[in-house]
Amino acid sequence: MKNIWAIAKKELGLYFRSPVGYVVFCIFLLIWGFFFVSAVRWFADYSLQAAQNPYYAQQMNVNQMVLAPTFQNITIFFLLLLPALTMRLFAEEKKLGTDELLFTSPLSVAQIVAGKYLASLIMLAVMLALSAVSVVFTFIYGNPELAPILSGYLGLFLVGAAFMAVGLFFSALTESQVVAVIVPMGLNLLFYILSWAAASASGVRKGLLDYLSFLQHFDGPVRGVLESKDLVYFLSFCFLWLFLTHSVILSRRWR
Amino acid sequence: MIEVRNLTKRYGECVAVRDLTFKVEAGRIWGLLGPNAAGKTTTMRILTGYLPATSGQASVAGFDVFEKPDDVKRSIGYLPENVPLYQDMTVSSYLSFVAEIKQVPKAKRKAAVGRVVESAGLQDVRGRLIKNISRGFKQRVGIAQAMIHDPKVLVLDEPTIGLDPAQIRDIRELIRGLRGEHTILLSTHILPEVTQVCDGVVIVNQGRLMASGSLESLAASVGKTDGVLVRLRRSGSDETALFRGLPGVEKVGVEGGELRIEWGRGHDLRDDIARLALDKGLGLREMRPVAGIEDLYMKIVSGGLEQ
Secondary structure: HHHHHHHHHHHHHHHHHHOOHHHHHHHHHHHHHHHHHHHHHHHHHHHHHHHOOOOHHOOHHHHHHHHHHHHHHHHHHHHHHEEEEEEEEHHHHHHOOOOOHHOOOOHHHHHHHHHHHHHHHHHHHHHHHHHHHHHOOOOOOOOHHHHHHHHHHHHHHHHHHHHHHHHHHHHOOOOOHHHHHHHHHHHHHHHHHHHHHHOOOOHHHHHHHHHHOOHHHHHHHHHHOOOHHHHHHHHHHHHHHHHHHHHHHHHHHHH | OOEEEEEEEOOEEEEEEEEEEEEEEOOEEEEEEEOOOOOHHHHHHHHHHOOOEEEEEEEEEOOOOOOOOOHHHHOOEEEEEOOOOOOOOHHHHHHHHHHHHHHOOOHHHHHHHHHHHHHHHOHHHHEEEHOOHHHHHHHHHHHHHOOOOOOOEEEEEEEOOOOOOHHHHHHHHHHHHOOOOOOEEEEEEHHHHHHHHEEEEEEEEEOEEEEEHHHHHHHHHHOEEEEEEEEEEOOOOOOOHHOOOOOOOEEEEOOOOOEEEEEEEEEOHHHHHHHHHHOOOOOOEEEEEOOHHHHHHHHHHHOOOOO
C-alpha cells in the first residue's frame, strides 16, 4: 500500500507541476457550468408555464429536470476529457526512459499500475467534488433530494473510472501520447453507444449489446436507482482493463 | 559480489549477449568495456532486473537475479544510459521520490537525500527544476539517485557520456571516491576511463566475452614487455639501430613517425632512452608509455582477435 501511494503521490505532483491538471479542471468546470446553467434556464422557463397549470406543477422536480440531464451530458464530455488524464501515465515514462527507474525499483508491476490508476481516480474525484458547488445552489433555491444526487455522482465516478481504465491500458501499450488519447476516445465512444446497435438486433445479440453498453448501466444511478448489476458491470470492466494493462507491461519486458 | 555465468540474451533473431561469464569481487570498480552495440547495456539491464535473460545465470550480492529480483533490486543502484529524470521535479523532490520507491524508511529519507546531495556535489542545484540544470548536473543527479538507498552494488551505464572534459574528470573523481564502500560495475567504450578509474575490466564485443581480469593481469597477459613511444625532433635513419644497442632493449620499431621501444618487464629504461636521445642531439619531443591493454582493445574492436 505504501508503494502504491508513493507512485500515486508522484503522479498527482506531476499533474500540477505541468499545466495539465489546471487545464483539465478549468475546462471541466467550464463545460459543467454550461450544462448546468442550460438545464437551470430550461427549468426556469418550464416553471413559468407550470405556474399556470397545476398538473404540470406537480411534475416539477429539480433532481430529474436539472441534475440528471447535467450528469448525463457531462459523460459525453468525459469521453473527450479523461484520456488527457491517463495518456501520460505510462507512455511518457517509456519515452523518457524513466520506466527503467520504476521497473528496477523493488516495486511490483501491480503496485505501479495501481498507483498510477489511483492518481487518476483522485483527480476525477476532486473534479467531481469541485462541481458540487453548483449542486449546493440547487439546495439554496430549491429542495432536491440528496440520495439521487449521491447515486448520480457515484454513477459519474464509475463511468469516469471505466473510461480511464481503458486510457491507462493504451498508455501502457504505446510510447505515443497522441495514440494514447485517440484510441481510448474512440473505443469508449463505442462502448457508450453500443446499445444503438442493440435497437436493430434481437435475441441474445440484443441482450449482449445492451449489457455491454455504458448507456444501459449509467441510466439507473443517474436517476437514483442503484442496482448491484450496474456496480458489478463497472467494477469488472475496470478490473479487466487494469488486468490487461498489467499483462501488457509484463509481456513487453519478457519479449 | 556480481557473478555472471553463461548469460545469453536474444531479441528474436538477434543475439545481444552470447554466453557471457565474468565475476566482480566486493569493493572493486570493474569496467565493462566494448564498442557500441557490444551488449553492455543489455548485460546491465539483465543484472538490474529490467530485462530477463534468455538463458544463463546471474547473481548480485548473493541473490539470484531471476529468483530473488526484489532482493537484488534492493541491493543494487542503477544509472541507466538515459538518465531517468522527471524534468518537472526539483532535484531534491526527485531524490526523495526515488528514496521512497527504493523503500528507504521515512525517518531516514531526509538524511539519505542530504547525504547523496553532498557526495554528488548537488548543494547548489537542489532546489532547481531538473529541466533547468546542466547536462553535467543531470548526470550527477543520476548517480545520486543510484546511491540513495546506500546499495552494496552500483551499476553505471556510460556515466560520462556526453559530458565536457572538466565534467568527465569530476564524475570520474566522484566514482573513484566510492571505491571500497561499493562494488561498482561501469560500462564505457572509452579505454582511458577504464585505466583511470577501474581495478579490472571485462572486454566484450558483439555480445561475446573477449577478455577479463584485473588491469595488471591483463597487461601482463598481453606481452612480456613494457615499452614507450618516442617522438624525436630530428629523425635520421640510424636511430633504430642506436636504441637497439641500449642494454636491455628487446625490440625497436617505427610506428607512424614514432619509435616504439620495448624492453623486458621489470626494468625501467625510460631514463636511459631519454639520456641517449639528448646525448646524441636527437631532441626528445614526446615519450609516452605503450598501454598493453590499449593494444589488446584495439585488436578486439577491429576484429583481429578471437577471444
